[in-house]
Amino acid sequence: MxxxxxxxxxxxxxxxxxxxxxxxxxxxxxxxxxxxxxxxxxxxxxxxxxxxxxxxxxxxxxxxxxxxxxxxxxxxxxxxxxxxxxxxxxxxxxxxxxxxxxxxxxxxxxxxxxxxxxxxxxxxxxxxxxxxxxxxxxxxxxxxxxxxxxxxxxxxxxxxxxxxxxxxxxxxxxxxxxxxxxxxxxxxxxxxxxxxxxxxxxxxxxxxxxxxxxxxxxxxxxxxxxxxxxxxxxYCDCSKTKIEKAIISIGEKEIKEMIDEGKDIEVKCHFCNTAYSFSVDELSALLKQAKKK
CATH class of the missing domain: 3.55.30.10 (Hsp33 domain)
Known part of the structure; x- marks a missing residue:
């Protein structure tokens, strides 16, 4: 039921x-x-x-x-x-x-x-x-x-x-x-x-x-x-787009540090535990967006 x-x-x-x-x-x-x-x-x-x-x-x-x-x-x-x-x-x-x-x-x-x-x-x-x-x-x-x-x-x-x-x-x-x-x-x-x-x-x-x-x-x-x-x-309304916005919001310095490590990162949603992975290339694209802010 x-x-x-x-x-x-x-x-x-x-x-x-x-x-x-x-x-x-x-x-x-x-x-x-x-x-x-x-x-x-x-x-x-x-x-x-x-x-x-x-x-x-x-x-x-x-x-x-x-x-x-x-x-x-x-x-x-x-x-x-x-x-x-x-x-x-x-x-x-x-x-x-x-x-x-x-x-x-x-x-x-x-x-x-x-x-x-x-x-x-x-x-x-x-x-x-x-x-x-x-x-x-x-x-x-x-x-x-x-x-x-x-x-x-x-x-x-x-x-x-x-x-x-x-x-x-x-x-x-x-x-x-x-x-x-x-x-x-x-x-x-x-x-x-x-x-x-x-x-x-x-x-x-x-x-x-x-x-x-x-x-x-x-x-x-x-x-x-x-x-x-x-x-x-x-019901959790998380999405990769929302996680991207969250990564952009942490600022250029932190994103650059993630890129410098040269590894994919995984970000989990607190509410539903869904994992979203981001490659170095994806992080580089997010860094460009962060610089425009």
Missing amino acids: KDYLVRATAAGSQIRAFAVTSTEMVETARQHHNTSPVATAALGRLLTAGAMMGSMMKNDTDILTIQIKCDGPIQGLTVTADSKANVKGYVENPDVMLPPKNGKLDVGGALGLGILNVIKDMGLKEPYVGQTILQTGEIGDDLTYYFANSEQVPSSVGLGVLMEKDNTVKCAGGFIVQVMPFVEEKVLEQLEENISNIHSVTALLEQGHTPESLLQEVLKGMDIEITDTLPTQF
Whole structure:
């Protein structure tokens, strides 16, 4: 089944909600970066959240970046998403290995202490930047805290990634539920009760829940209106042309040093690990372009 995302409102628009299945997306990321199980879980959760948060943006050109800088062995993660729920991302240390904690992958231990940055580039002079300190390193909790503190939107974020024994991704997905300022007390109480009854997003995904049925669990006892359904995927828009521009931007001196070594160079895209090779002749052509700048 292809990954997809739904947007919904509930209780007469007092609640807005998002849910997604992201199994293929997370497995694609795992293959690109050859991540360890705990790195797959951490990156998978952040990619899943990125797809939903990207879809919250209005314009086709808007770009969302979620960045975690941390002192744990994973060293950091970066995910970017657009408003069509295309996402890409990477971890600084894809090989991180940790023993399980309470029978689960220890994502919090992999991240340790750190900061979560959310950057929204909406074509204005300055991007919006929100920042919070990591609360648990489990990512869902950290984003829940971010929404409440940086955006003043009470939210609940549930994210899950379940691995197979062969370290491929069995299932992944999640939800974000946000309450509007005019929410009634009884609606809020119902929502809080529903969320307290969800002990594991991963367990729900393993039972075969779809984005729609995930929301039925979270929003039990409320009228739900699905407003939109859209596909989501791991998608990197890198190209040799973009890498050429990046090489030109580093300046004549560095390009000349590469040429003087007399060897082909290989440049890898951070986000998808695709390697682009450049011969000495190609570098010489790029040096000429750099001189024109």
